[in-house]
């Protein structure tokens with residue numbers, strides 16, 4: 001599961017959706033792997049408009065990556081500064097979460113991740 | 128300039144929508160000049176200069192055999208020659224010295240060798256001085272004939288229509304073989320055939336830099352097709368076993384590995400679409416600007432939802448949480464942290480699921496992002512399931528694959544920007560029309576019909592064309 005995905009995922013429990021604490025989910029005991037992937041500048045540019053930067057900063061810190069700048073880079077930044085592009089690519093596209101848990105900051109429910117596959121099925125009392 | 132598109136004569140109602148989607152994707156202003164469902168020949172117009180655009184247009188079109196510059200056409204050979212002379216004479220000198228060949232493409236027709244040769248000889252007025260090269264010519268000219276159905280048994284003397292074209296490029300008829308299910312490591316009874324999966328991927332304009340999601344991913348046929356075209360793909364399924372497969376080679380990941388596409392796997396996970404962990408943005412009908420696309424991340428959603436035949440279509444939950452199923456609720460409370468625990472599921476309505484998909488798409492697709500899904504229906508119009516609608520989702524095309532007593536449709540929508548949506552229409556969207564009931568049969572008209580009206584004469588024999596298990 002690419003780290004980028006954590007920017008789109010929230011708690012599956014309906015009652016949590018309205019709480020800002022349910023996003024992003026917090027990785028716990030995360031095992032990460034790095035895969036070399038060819039840089040796709042077009043993809044990163046498209047992503048830039050769709051990312052929740054604040055949530056991404058939280059995720060990066062929680063996964064032990066160096067702090068991201070406070071504000072999102074602009075498209076020009078990506079075009080002119082190869083390091084910004086590479087760093088973002090490394091975090092979002094090349095890094096995968098293979099094992100561990102994703103925890104909701106609102107209800108505390110833990111979603112297990114095994115072999116890169118997260119399980120978001122809820123027991124009946126949470127449906 | 129006008130071009131002759133030579134379609135394959137299969138999946139007729141998918142052909143134009145596929146080509147139009149590719150035109151949109153490539154930013155080509157294509158106009159359809161003439162098209163008929165019962166003919167493989169279609170005339171389109173492309174703005175000049177157009178050779179490069181024509182090549183780009185069809186390079187990944189699964190249902191296109193070739194595209195040619197249209198040099199002339201007509202209902203009789205004299206008409207054809209008059210048309211060739213008036214349309215293409217300014218082009219003739221370009222090919223004066225090229226090696227070339229002529230060939231005959233007789234749709235539904237058949238000609239003797241001598242008839243073929245004499246037809247080709249009629250074009251002797253073209254001032255070509257290059258050598259004839261049958262194996263590897265620089266230029267190929269196709270004389271295309273559209274014959275009536277049964278022209279051969281009825282011994283008809285002439286076709287209905289003629290075209291002459293100079294071939295420019297080939298479509299992608301060979302691509303489905305590369306992703307053939309028969310050679311894929313991991314498939315199931317509901318895996319989508321590679322040809323249809325690739326056509327579907329074209330309908331949603333899968334391409335590099337895009338993100339595409341399948342919420343009913345099964346063995347991954349759609350994400351594989353979309354990643355083949357360069358997209359980063361995501362998928363989920365309520366059945367954890369489908370994504371994990373045998374946890375060795377026969378997994379969704381194994382399939383991506385087989386085709387060298389692992390880099391384009393975004394994430395695959397277990398989830399129920401009706402209790403999805405995907406973050407959704409609130410709809411703001413009628414509003415402009417603001418945060419634009421924030422929270423909406425997918426360029427397309429492509430899926431084949433469960434039909435509810437045999438296994439039934441399910442969502443998380445139990446039918447009677449207070450009463451006879453209360454023990455399942457208690458069990459869940461105690462057991463849910465056990466990796467082996469699988470939460471209970473209950474039947475759900477097919478039409479409600481379709482509405483859920485449309486609403487989910489409205490909340491997660493970028494502006495003009497596409498949703499395409501397959502939907503079964505009866506051929507009998509009384510029993511046919513209506514095309515689902517949503518104020519945010521504009522219908523782009525509906526294509527139908529017909530079997531003996533049922534059909535399935537590929538319906539494609541595109542997400543309207545907020546400003547184009549009437550807030551009242553969204554409020555009025557009526558959700559009360561779903562089947563109410565508790566059993567899979569009550570909830571699902573297709574399943575009900577499948578087990579009553581469509582049933583085969585011999586018990587235990589599956590009707591031809593149906594191989595679904597979900």
Ligand SMILES: C[S@@+](CC[C@H](N)C(=O)[O-])C[C@H]1O[C@@H](n2cnc3c(N)ncnc32)[C@H](O)[C@@H]1O
Pocket residue numbers: 315317318319342343344345346347348349363364365366369398399400401430431432433434440441442443597
């Ligand atoms: C027709 S199959 C899709 C097959 C897939 N296109 C492939 O090529 O393998 C439908 C899938 O939907 C899944 N499904 C059923 N109910 C679901 C739900 N509520 N949420 C998510 N997936 C569900 C089933 O487990 C099944 O794998």
Ligand SMILES: [Zn+2]
Pocket residue numbers: 011012013016022104105106107108109
């Ligand atoms: Zn929660």
